[in-house]
Amino acid sequence: MSSGSNSIGVNGLFENAEVTTSGRPVIRRNEVECFLLSSVDLDSEDDPPRFTALKSGNLILTTHRLIWIPSQSNSSVPSSVSLAGVTHIYTHKKSIKSMFHSPRIRFQASSVVVTIVFRGKGDFDGFLTKFWECWRGRAWEEEEKVESEVSRSGSGTVAQGLYGNDGTVRMVGLAGILRKEQEQWESTDKSLQDAFQDLNALMSKAKEMVSLAEKMRQKLLSAPSSQNGSTDDEEMGSKEEMQQWMLSVGIISPVTKESAGALYHQELSRQLADFVRIPLEQAGGMISLTDMYYHFNRARGTELISPDDLWQACTLWEKFDVPVMLRKFDSGVMVIQNKSHSDEEVMGRIRMLVTKTETLRNGVTASDAALTLKIAPAMAKEHLLTAETKGLLSRDMSPDGLRFYFNLFPEIDPTNLHFVKDFGTYGEWAKATSLLSV
Numbered sequence: 192m193s194s195g196s197n198s199i200g201v202n203g204l205f206e207n208a209e210v211t212t213s214g215r216p217v218i219r220r221n222e223v224e225c226f227l228l229s230s231v232d233l234d235s236e237d238d239p240p241r242f243t244a245l246k247s248g249n250l251i252l253t254t255h256r257l258i259w260i261p262s263q264s265n266s267s268v269p270s271s272v273s274l275a276g277v278t279h280i281y282t283h284k285k286s287i288k289s290m291f292h293s294p295r296i297r298f299q300a301s302s303v304v305v306t307i308v309f310r311g312k313g314d315f316d317g318f319l320t321k322f323w324e325c326w327r328g329r330a331w332e333e334e335e336k337v338e339s340e341v342s343r344s345g346s347g348t349v350a351q352g353l354y355g356n357d358g359t360v361r362m363v364g365l366a367g368i369l370r371k372e373q374e375q376w377e378s379t380d381k382s383l384q385d386a387f388q389d390l391n392a393l394m395s396k397a398k399e400m401v402s403l404a405e406k407m408r409q410k411l412l413s414a415p416s417s418q419n420g421s422t423d424d425e426e427m428g429s430k431e432e433m434q435q436w437m438l439s440v441g442i443i444s445p446v447t448k449e450s451a452g453a454l455y456h457q458e459l460s461r462q463l464a465d466f467v468r469i470p471l472e473q474a475g476g477m478i479s480l481t482d483m484y485y486h487f488n489r490a491r492g493t494e495l496i497s498p499d500d501l502w503q504a505c506t507l508w509e510k511f512d513v514p515v516m517l518r519k520f521d522s523g524v525m526v527i528q529n530k531s532h533s534d535e536e537v538m539g540r541i542r543m544l545v546t547k548t549e550t551l552r553n554g555v556t557a558s559d560a561a562l563t564l565k566i567a568p569a570m571a572k573e574h575l576l577t578a579e580t581k582g583l584l585s586r587d588m589s590p591d592g593l594r595f596y597f598n599l600f601p602e603i604d605p606t607n608l609h610f611v612k613d614f615g616t617y618g619e620w621a622k623a624t625s626l627l628s629v
Contacts, residue, residue, distance in 0.1 A: 204242065204301045208258050208271040213461040213513045216251055216258045216269070221334050224444040226252040226321045227451045227458060230311025233259055233270075241303045245270060249454065250307065252321055253444075254330040263512075275331050276300045283319060296322065313452050442466065445491040459500065460507040463487060464515055467527055471515070475566035477528040480505070480517075482567070520573045521580065534577065540564060541578050545597040554587060554594035 209217040218224060231250035235241045247265055251258040255274055261267040281297040294315040296307040309315050446458040470478055470486050478486075480501065488495050496504075505517040505527065519525045544563050545555055557572035564571055575595050578584045584595040 204276070204303055204305075205270040205272060208256075208260070208269040210260060210269050211461070211465045213464040213511060214260060214263075215458070215461045215465055216253075216260065216271075218253065218444050219255065221330070222253050222255045222444070223330075224251060224253050224446070224450055225325055226318050227454055228309060228311065228313040228315075228318055229454050230309070231259065232306075232308040232310065234306045234308055236297070236304055236306050247310070252318065252325060254325050254328065272300055272305070273331075274326050275329075277326055280323060280326060298322075442490045442492075445494045447494055456500065456503050457507060459496070460504040461511065461513070463501070463504045464508060464511070464513040466490065467515055471527065471529055474570070475564060476532045477518075477526050477566060477570050479567070479569060480525045480527060483527055520577070522573060522576060524569070524573055526570065526573070537564065537574055538578055538581065538583060541574065542583060542597075545584065545595065551597060554596040556592065556594055560595075 211217060216224075228250050231248060233245040233250075235244065245259050245261070245267055248259045248261040248267065251260065257272045257274065258269070259271070260269045277298050277300045279299040281299075283294075283296060294309045296309075296319055298305055298307075309318075442462070446455065446462045448455045451458045466487060467478070467483060470483065474482070484498060484501050487501065502525075508516055514530050515527055516530050517525060518528050540563060541560065544550060544560065550559070555575075557568045557575060560575055561568040561571035564574065566574075575584060579586055579595065579598075582598055582601070585598045585600065587594045587596060
């Protein structure tokens with residue numbers, strides 16, 4: 192499901208927040224998820240109230256917004272408040288009265304005082320600290336500054352001759368291009384060195400590094416292929432390595448135990464449901480849990496998860512309205528597949544494969560089925576074993592390995608075993624094996 196961006200409430204304070212099919216918020220460009228709490232209300236202390244209260248939902252704090260997503264039993268609309276519109280966060284004062292009611296945080300935005308009421312379990316103090324950090328960090332201003340500089344450089348007066356607008360000598364021709372590239376890579380190298388000095392520096396540089404990685408990815412994608420065939424092998428190798436590294440950037444704002452707290456596995460499950468869509472399409476609608484563990488951890492970068500975390504996230508899909516599911520074959524192999532995946536359709540394609548003239552004679556292997564079904568050989572083998580269980584195939588074990596043949600036993604008359612039919616699949620098999628003249 193998704194929501195638009197029409198304003199609700201008063202003075203444009205709230206906006207409808209866009210969410211994924213699994214109920215996760217759609218994170219915008221350069222936005223990073225920082226904290227999550229469950230069972231949260233957004234209320235107004237004004238009399239009369241300045242907006243309709245939002246009851247019982249998850250509150251997600253990012254570097255740019257506060258995002259409120261209702262629980263599954265709640266019919267309210269997902270909403271968000273921009274941190275850029277927050278003018279004041281009131282200091283939380285502990286008192287005897289505060290000990291007997293739910294923790295609250297009050298902030299002012301667009302002349303309206305909003306109260307965040309925490310009715311569930313979670314790290315209230317940790318959320319408040321992150322709220323202050325994100326608001327004071329003003330990440331949106333850095334983004335606006337960069338966009339302003341890009342716009343100004345793009346629309347400014349173009350200098351003519353050998354001198355730029357600032358009076359410096361312009362580098363022209365091939366030397367100018369090489370000099371520009373060298374300056375960009377020196378700047379990139381400096382950013383990388385600064386970011387990896389220690390963990391704190393790395394975290395503070397996170398947004399800058401994500402933005403830099405995205406720009407590098409776009410540059411690689413837009414780079415024209417060589418036309419003269421004389422590309423240096425070392426340069427091509429470096430480019431391929433860079434492309435592999437860029438594929439690992441993956442999820443910009445992965446769910447972590449620190450940010451999601453008690454809701455870690457639930458939010459991980461939702462994010463995984465959104466992530467598996469593309470790998471499933473590439474794998475033909477079904478992928479092993481082992482392969483997904485590799486793809487998901489690669490996309491998460493340094494925020495690795497354990498196999499048990501992945502398994503628990505998959506088992507929670509039964510509680511959510513997501514288009515994917517966890518399946519276990521009789522052999523014990525566990526896979527992820529689309530709910531729209533049809534075993535009947537797969538069985539039909541296998542039947543077409545094994546009833547061809549050549550395969551009637553020689554049978555098929557898992558690799559043969561994988562080429563036809565366009566899936567991994569391990570998954571193809573599971574489908575062949577399932578087809579055998581259903582009586583469609585019979586197996587042959589030999590020194591050459593495991594092969595499957597169309598099951599002809601149902602077509603054999605037990606009262607006349609030596610009778611050779613010239614019709615049906617049995618007749619086609621007889622022709623293929625030259626037992627019956629055409």
